[in-house]
Amino acid sequence: MRKLVLSSLVAAAALATSLSAAPVRADTVVCESRDGQTNHCPADTRGGVRLVTQYSKHGCYQGDSWGYDRRGVWVSNGCRAQFQTGEPYSEPNDHDHKHAAAAAAVALGVLGAVALANRHHDDNEYRYEPPPNHDYGYAPEQVVRCESIDNADQYCGARIGRGRVEIQRQLSRSACRFNSSWGYDRNGIWVNQGCRADFAVLR
């Protein structure tokens, strides 16, 4: 009798498991934050979410300007990207690799990963030789340090105007999350909950 109860329990547990593990459909969703506002895009996130292609110039950092919950994917601070839900994503293989690899070599050279770019050159890739007056790179107009000490609110005046602000470098262990522990308006940047960072003002 006891054995029967036990096996029924096992069967019930197995049934519950199989029901809850209903196949998660693979899908993609493009989610866009307009005017820096947070946007929520409904999606089946049970199988996890992966950012596949970032379209925006504005940064997409998980936990800061994108993330997901049980109901879907959210984006903020100008992040626009395509997200993959469900099954693992496999790379489509129909790209023009030659030109894309050359463009990537340019970006590596610009960012100053010179040795890295050169090593790829050894692997028969491409080499970028910056022209004397190249105007690419990661060059914020202004960098503002703003720190929430002892979790206190802090406002740091800066000329933001119509520019946008991103974290240049986080200094705190406490997470800096856009619209939660940091944000900005036309006249400056605010932080709280222990977020400390150097913020880049970009035009």
Next chain:
Amino acid sequence: MQNLRGIVTALAVILGLGAASSVRAALDQTAQKSFDSVDVDGDGKVSWEEYRNRMLHVFHQMDHNGDGRLTPDETPPVKDKSGQPVKGGTVTIEAYTASIETAFKKADTNGDGALSPDEWAGAPTKSAK
């Protein structure tokens, strides 16, 4: 006289080594500076997400008309292995992303999903030996 020549040679070697190591130090400093500018959360590693964001920043700077594609006139000069200039073709943001992901995986020699300063600078790491 022979001694003098020996001393001069030794001096030259020392000076040469000094110059070489100072060049090496300067390179390291440059690599470290560029590493720091990409390591957004300051944890001493460059994650794929940090890498992607900075690389995309450059993409958008090159994409002057903002249509999400690099056309031949928007691509700066690149040379291939034999030193021949590569004539640019149109590069979509999807192809670019796939390409930088390949570069990232190649650089991540220990496969932990993030680049250490050594991996960033292309230096051989202990695990790669």
